[in-house]
Amino acid sequence: MRAPYAADADAHGGREFGAATAAGPGETRGPRSDFQRDRDRIIHSMSFRRLKSKTQVFIAPEGDHYRTRLTHSIEVAQVGRVLARALGLDEDLTEALCLAHDLGHPPFGHAGEAALSEAMARHGGFCHNAQALRTVMRLESPYPEHDGLNLTWDLLEGLAKHNGPVAAPNWALAQLDEAYPLSLGTWPSLEAQIAAVSDDIAYDNHDIDDGLRAGFLDLDDLLELDFLAQQWRAVEKRFPNAPRDRQLRELIRDQIGLMVNDVLDHSRANANDFGSVAQIRDAGRQIAGFSPAVAQHERALKAFMYKRLYYHPEQVSAAERARDVIARLFAAYSQDHRLMPEEWQGRLPATEPGRSRVIADFIAGMSDRFAIQACEAIYGERPMGLSNV
Template identity: 45%
Template sequence: MLAPYACQPGASRGRLHTERMSSFRSPFQRDRDRIIHSSAFRRLKHKTQVFVEHEGDYYRTRLTHSIEVAQVARTIAGVLGLNTDLAECIALAHDLGHTPFGHTGEDALEALMAPYGGFDHNAQAIRIVTRLERHYAEFDGLNLTWEALEGIAKHNGPLTGPFADEKHAGALPYALAEANAAWDLELHTFASAEAQVAAIADDVAYSHHDLHDGLRSGLFNERDLMDLPVTGPAFEAVDALYPGLDPMRRRHEALRRVFGRMVEDVIAVAQGRLEAARPQSVDDIRAMEGTIIRFSKPLYQELKVIRSFLFHRMYRAPSVMVERAKVTQVVNDLFPLFMARPDLLPGEWRVDVAAMSDETAVARLVADYVSGMTDRFALQEHARLCGGV
């Protein structure tokens, strides 16, 4: 039984293009399945999370990260009486718009696209699921439900209005503005609780697995984590229970406690806030003046310390910065090359360019192509067309 404030499949606002209902799947299950079977989702296998995809087989990629986010989202949503299928759907889709080379690639493409309306990976995810996936006979995109699109668009909060984050104070990214013009996603309100769960699940997943990947990479060690909040007590608890434990088992036991602490905190806070607010519908959730799903203030402050540590010791580590410079050059070379020589694009992309006379339209198509590349394909194309870095 779903809670009254959950998104009810039978009350969905439907799809932009009308389709017959499935006889054995709910609308949100169908959304999830379409995302899993999409080309963009498969490409996440070879896209960077932190380390460039080819640097090691054990590091997270965007695909494994998305799967971990979906697992956390299902767990939290299930405990809170929310629609687990919708929470999972949004979690699986939240990174579809990422460029090759993670945030480094996005930073480069955002700068290159500044004259043409900018670039934002979240808006690009909406562009992918509404336009760029072209497999169905009757429509472009995946024709997801309104609730799925809303969740992908604003799982991190409102994008317009008084509660919008400062980051979104300017004009909407063109990809999102176009989708919203076609179907109003009510960007001034908060998203459903399911979308909020997907957003917090993203924070839980990367806070946990970046510690794990950082340790595996050797950028820091367990001794470093003993001095941090949350991680230090977790290692101490393992040492008390299992003295002399094998180092790899010790690491896993400690980090699973960090993971559990975050999930349990989110659930406890959400239960308390839901009990206090007593929302009777998903629209009550949307109309609130803040998120219902969040970390407690004490844990949030502790996680800020951990994220600062990761920023300096991992995301901006000298070896990582060397790689960032290399892959930034790849994007900086490929984008202007395709702008100047659209004949170098694959045949199906050249067909679209041939019908364009506007430079902005061409730039947005080139951004679609470059952002859709995997790490390995971007490196291969750069080596073929530019001689490598």
């Protein structure tokens, strides 16, 4: 059943450049809603395909089973669809938001973002969330009539502020908001709020899986967290003779299930008094998310993961080398634009800050592998020590 506060694909906020691009006289491209078209445009974009070679936790992993930004985004979408369907929200808009939320990440994940932020410090800085909007609104341009993917206002609004209102947008988001206002001061739809918490659920738990696989985490580490220890005892009781690796995967599934059910219960209770998506946006507070008790557990889990995995000495060492790759690429392109492909040379403004911003666009779109290859081509040596798994 469709909830009264769900986004409506038949009554969305429009598109920056009018209707969806026509297929041609007498032609159709299938019986899809506008939110389904948004989702499909994202899936078919080059930016989405490049996520297969962008860092999630481990930089340029050699193993086949570690997550990348692409597999993470697919997993976020799976969680988001479940939540949206159970809450009576628009499943297609939720899925599209989940699939698009990381399109602005540069190579090497947060290490690459830190390097670009430093390189762009005098030119307005760099923010991966704003870059995701810049990617779908200006850079990814397969259509003859306009720049960008021309996604619905509802999708763009959700991407811009899925973590809540934006009081001080950086230059990229401010420019886009000026061209196509996204009501940055209000909360977004419940679909966007669900996409945000789905991201938390996916990476909180799947990063544990990857950390265990890499040997950077072990069970004794995890059992320092009381709420995980309690679930582990329940797993051992249910499956006393199962191999340890299967028990650990069951623990992660249980943790995901606990979080999903908590979000459903808490969000339903919060949304009971709302009768439209407009009321959700005007509520002045977050409606969909964890209960206070689970939110406290989730914050403790994040703090644990930063201490034991994200800031693990081997991770820090690899991140430093990754930042060096990005810094060297930015310096090289700034000094000699002829090192960039001709298509990108033609986009470069003659003056700053626009010139550096286009260079950042080019680097941000790179995969890990392409960035490594580009650095090797320019400097004559392959960056070493980037992959630690």
